[in-house]
Structures are given as structure tokens and as C-alpha cells.
Amino acid sequence: MERLQKYLARCGVASRRKAEEMIVHGLVAVNGVVVRELGVKVEPGRDRVTVAGRPVRPVTERIYLMLNKPPGYITGNRDPRGRKTVLTLLPEGLPRVFPVGRLDYNTTGLLLLTNDGALAYALTHPKYQIEKVYRALVRGVPTDHALNLLRNGVVLEDGPTLPATVDIIGVKAGNAILKLGIKEGRNRQVRRMCAAVGHPVLKLERIAIGPLQLGDLGRGQYRRLTAAELKALKNLIDQARPASAGEKGEDHAPDRKS
């Protein structure tokens, strides 16, 4: 027997955390009966599991895609407000994938999509502290003092941030372009950090996740990760694996972004 959310992640439906949300929202049925509680277990191969009416099966092929997200797309599977989702940028016929973490509607850049629930978990769980790097155009030019506040961690309404790396890499019409690396993924974190030191974000692009670099991948374009990229990513995750991040923790992952 296997926990329903774990089975759904193994089927490439979503990360465990997202799968839990889908269950609570009544999208998942076992043997034709909608399940809304999180304790339910299924017998793979015997129980019939459907998501939004469509049967799901464990994934056999793992797939890892890098997408350069354009502005004006959400990273969720569907949007009650009818906005476009990044999944519409992928061709039909690919195995089903889900975005690893989120980017805001107007944030652009590197988004990883996969059906590998364990990898998605490690990349988004704060315990692993995988660095994500952003290029942010901010209003005005931060002083050394403001940069040091970002480097040391700023206090946001949900608590202080971990130390970040930040450098000014350009100035355009009186506004600075920052290269900013963070090891957490709280909701709208970069925007809130920059606003907290008096320099609201005007444009935001993610350019790296751990060893993965966006490079010159065009806006709206996607490609498969190379074998070398995947190996580097998995090595990093192995090195970063916290002693306490065991099987149990994965079923109770806290809310996180990317």
C-alpha cells in the first residue's frame, strides 16, 4: 500500500505537496470515489486512480525540461481566472510534466519541468538550500548599505531571509540590474526583499538553478536537460541532502515556492 499523494507524484501528476492540494480540492478519485482526506493509501496496480476524471499510471520514463518562461503565464496546472499556463508552451505528445516550484505571472526565465517527484521535492525544499539566481532590474541604484542588508538577510513579514549574494551588474537609465542569489523560495521573495530595502523590482528573470544555466534559450522555448546537466543537478542534491530529509518528511513538506 502506498500513500495516495506519493503514488500521484510517482505518476508524474505533481510534486507530493501539489498532489496533496489536488486531493484536498477533490480532484482525485480512487475506484470512482472522490477522496479529500490525506491519509488514504492505495494499492498500485489494483486501485484505479483518476485525476480530474483521467486515469493515471506510474511513470516509466523520467523527463526533465528547461523552459524560458515568458511574462504573462502562470506556472500552475490551471488557473481559475483563465490565465495561460506554461504547460501550453509544450507540444502535445510529451509525457506529462509539472513545473518545479513557481515563478510569478510576470517573472521570466528558467523554469524546470519534470515528472520526477523526488527531484522536484529536493529542488524546492528549503532544507536543501539549492541556490536560485535572478537578474532583477530595480528602481534606483542601491547603496552599499542596501546591498549589505540584502546580503545579511532582511526581515520580511514572514521572518528574516537567509543571507543572499548580490551584485550590481549594470545600470540602465538610473535603475540598477542586480544579480541576486537566494537559497530559499518564499512567495515573491526577491520582489519583497528588494522592496524592503527601498528598490522595488521592475523586471525579474531567473537565470540559474544550482548548476543549470538559462543561457541563450529563447523566450517561450524549451529543451531537454543534457545528461551532464542532470548529473550535475543530482550530484548537487546528493551533497545537499540534509540528514533529516527522509521519506517521512517528504509527505509533510512545508509550503514552498522555488
Ligand code: URA
Ligand atoms: N522571487 C520573486 O519575487 N518572484 C519570482 O517569480 C521568483 C522569485
